[in-house]
Amino acid sequence: MDIQAAITAAWQKIGGQIDSFIIMLPNIILAVIVFFIFFFVARWLKLLVKRLTRRHRQARNLGMVLGRLAQGAVILLGLFVALSIVVPTFRAGDLVQLLGISGVAIGFAFRDILQNFLAGILILLTEPFKIEDQIVFKDFEGTVENIETRATTIRTYDGRRIVIPNSELFTNSVTVNTAFDARRIEYDVGIGYGDDVNEAKRLMLEAIYSVDDVLRDPTADVLVLELAQSSVNIRARWWIKPPRRIDDLNSRDKVISAIKQKLYVENGIDLPYPTRQILFHDQTEETDGDRTRQREGWPAGSNEVPKPRSISGSLKRIAQIQASKNGNGSDRNLAADDNR
Structure with missing residues (x-):
């Protein structure tokens, strides 16, 4: 009996909710229609503001800001009206009170979004760069495609799209290559x-x-x-x-x-390659350690400093020394070469 009573109570409750939904269904449909009307009015208002400011380059970015703000305000107003239709007891003050209670939590949760939004508004108002400008930001360089309230997109010269948060652009150095005419x-x-x-x-x-x-x-x-x-x-x-x-x-x-x-x-003017000077050390067993008889970059001032050999002569000398060590040469030839 208790189970049957519980089932009956639950069914009655579900039936009551269905009846309430059916009663509220016209209001819900009307609220959805009203919200979409406000939504399309907001889009039309945004396009109208952009069209009015399109001819003036200085006011173009300001028109984008005003258009987006007007769009957001109209959509928010439409949401309030739709909620008032669905819930007649709903008041805007209730929502404001709710936002005031949870504002701190929302602020921490959406801190980055709010920073990017405010930075985007300031970029659009101050115009450090504009759409179609070519900028350099850190390791990225390209043409500005769009400046939104959250991020700015640039098209690189090799055909890639870079999305940069507005807070990064606003707080760091940006090089604008097309800021001036020349x-x-x-x-x-x-x-x-x-x-x-x-x-x-x-x-x-x-x-x-x-x-x-x-x-x-x-x-x-x-x-x-x-x-x-x-x-x-x-x-x-x-x-x-x-x-x-x-x-x-x-x-x-x-x-x-x-x-x-x-x-x-x-005109035959030389465009030289980088060059390097190499000094050969005329160091033998006889002159090893004797600075007066070694040529190491600068002569020591002695008349007995040997003359520098040519590269071919040095290679020939190395070959003869190697042959002498192998027993295939004569010390007499080596001594003759030393006197040359």
């Missing part, structure tokens, strides 16, 4: 020590200005940078417009090719 490019060229530096600088300027992509204002220049181990390094600097990556690469290709043609091919 950009300066530089490249170092090494010439031989025996070449005329002034003549090389003049020829390099001629080569730079022979490229159509190089701007005449600001002017290009060439500066002696350093006296390196095997060359005199000269830095060539020129300006291009527009300052995008593809223009940088095309300009470098044309200018460097023109400099090489002008210096090396047409």
Whole structure:
């Protein structure tokens, strides 16, 4: 009897809930319809704000911010209205009170999301960079595709997409390569020590200005940078417009090719490879330990310092020593070679 009573009570309760749901079903359907109306109005309002600010580049990012904020506000209002239809006793103050009680927990749980959201709003308002700008952030470089309230996406030059949180962009250094209309490019060229530096600088300027992509204002220049181990390094600097990556690469290709043609091919100015000087030690058993008879980089000042041998003579000498050790040579020939 107790089990049957429990089953009957449970069935009555389920039936009452079903009846309540059927009674509330029109309100639920109406609430869903109202919410979708607010949702589509919010999207239309966002597009309207973006369209009104599209013609003004300075106000474009501000329009994006205002559009997204307006969309969020309208959707939130639609949610309140829908809840009021489903639950007539619901009040906005109840939700505010609930959020006030759990605000600390929500703040800790969504701290990163809120940081990225606020950073995205500040980036859109202050405009350190804009969509289609080319930026460098840490190890990433590419073109800005979109600036959202949570993250910014860039398209790398090799066709990859990088998603960077806005808080990272806002709190770290970002290089904007397209911030200005013109950009300066530089490249170092090494010439031989025996070449005329002034003549090389003049020829390099001629080569730079022979490229159509190089701007005449600001002017290009060439500066002696350093006296390196095997060359005199000269830095060539020129300006291009527009300052995008593809223009940088095309300009470098044309200018460097023109400099090489002008210096090396047409005027015979040396573009030396790195060189190294090797000093052979004329050290034998007779002169071992006697600094007055050894040539180790610098003569010791004695007239008896032996003359340096040629490489072929040194190799021949090594072969003869090896043959002598094997019993195939004569000490007389070795002594004759020592006197040469």
